[in-house]
Amino acid sequence: QKEVEQNSGPLSVPEGAIASLNCTYSDRVSQSFFWYRQYSGKSPELIMSIYSNGDKEDGRFTAQLNKASQYVSLLIRDSQPSDSATYLCAVRVGGGSEKLVFGKGTKLTVNP
Amino acid sequence: DVKVTQSSRYLVKRTGEKVFLECVQDMDHENMFWYRQDPGLGLRLIYFSYDVKMKEKGDIPEGYSVSREKKERFSLILESASTNQTSMYLCASSDNRDRVYFGAGTRLSVL
Numbered sequence: 377q378k379e380v381e382q383n384s385g386p387l388s389v390p391e392g393a394i395a396s397l398n399c400t401y402s403d404r405v406s407q408s409f410f411w412y413r414q415y416s417g418k419s420p421e422l423i424m425s426i427y428s429n430g431d432k433e434d435g436r437f438t439a440q441l442n443k444a445s446q447y448v449s450l451l452i453r454d455s456q457p458s459d460s461a462t463y464l465c466a467v468r469v470g471g472g473s474e475k476l477v478f479g480k481g482t483k484l485t486v487n488p
Numbered sequence: 489d490v491k492v493t494q495s496s497r498y499l500v501k502r503t504g505e506k507v508f509l510e511c512v513q514d515m516d517h518e519n520m521f522w523y524r525q526d527p528g529l530g531l532r533l534i535y536f537s538y539d540v541k542m543k544e545k546g547d548i549p550e551g552y553s554v555s556r557e558k559k560e561r562f563s564l565i566l567e568s569a570s571t572n573q574t575s576m577y578l579c580a581s582s583d584n585r586d587r588v589y590f591g592a593g594t595r596l597s598v599l
Contacts, residue, residue, distance in 0.1 A: 410588075419578060419590035420531070464531065466588075475546065476521065476588060480530030 379403060380467050382479035391488050395452040399465030399479055402446065408468035409441055409448045414481065415461045424450060455486040491515075492591035494579050499596045507566040509594050511579030517589075519582045520562035522546075522554065524575040525593075531578065537562055569598045 382399045389395045397411075408427055412420035426432045426439040426448065438451040448467075452459055465479040495510035513520065521536040523546075533546030535554040543554050551573060555563045562581075566573055574597050582588040 419593055421590070422587050425587070475533065475536060475544070476582075477533065477547070478523075478531040480528070 379469060379477045380465055380479040382463075382465050383482050384480070385482040386485060387482055388485045388487060389455050391455060391457060391486055393455050393486075395455045395459065395484055395486070397450040397452075397463050397465075397482050397484070399448045399450075399467075400446055401448070401465075401467045401469075403467065403469040404443075404446065406467045406469050409439070410466040410468075410476075411437075411439060411448075411450045412464040412466060412478075413461045414464060420464055452484075455484075457486050457488050460485050492579055492581050492589050494577075494591040494594050496594050497592060499594060501566075501569050501596065501598050503570060503598060505566075505569045505598075507569045507596070507598075509564040509566075509577055509579075509596070511562045511564070511581075511591055512560050513562075513581040513589070514560065515581070515583065515589075516559065517581040517583040518559075520556065521580040521582075521588070522552075522562065522564045523578045523580065524548070525578055526575050534564065569596075571598050574598045 380401050411424040413423050414420040424439040426441045432439045436453045440449045462481040462483045464481045491514045493512045522534045523531045525531050537543045537556045553565045577594045579591040580588045
């Protein structure tokens, strides 16, 4: 099993809708979880980090973590065309490791 | 602002050449990483370094080596370039185990 798995996508939503992106991970001792956004031809940029079970909100973005289910998600409310990008889930694996593993990414398109 | 600078945006090399990809960060970060990104395969970790002269293998180290002689510089070396190493290479750095900053990437073509 791959360490970090995401919906293969692509995901297409209308402007103003909620986009839901999902990620599962295999390493039970992982403590740090991240969502990156990557526009076409650009480098990934961090948009959310989450460390504790539950929800973390930042503007239109909400990250959700469930360590028991080894599941992390990203919700984007009131989706805008400018949110169209590939979203990468990343997990810092292992208890004391610096190793950051990425999922393959989900491509999101928000249609005007 | 943190800056991670990769020496080249585009490189074209011949099979069998020794290739050096250079990366410099300006924020005194402890950790530096090299990833490659391929369509359908996502970002895959090649090597990372958590201190000067310290390195650890990532998921796909075969065919690559790294060097970190100074804290700010992390080099990726392709000892004998092959066509299957044609890819986008991304360097990154981090300090507080939270935000990872990426360089602009080097698109390498091996002919």
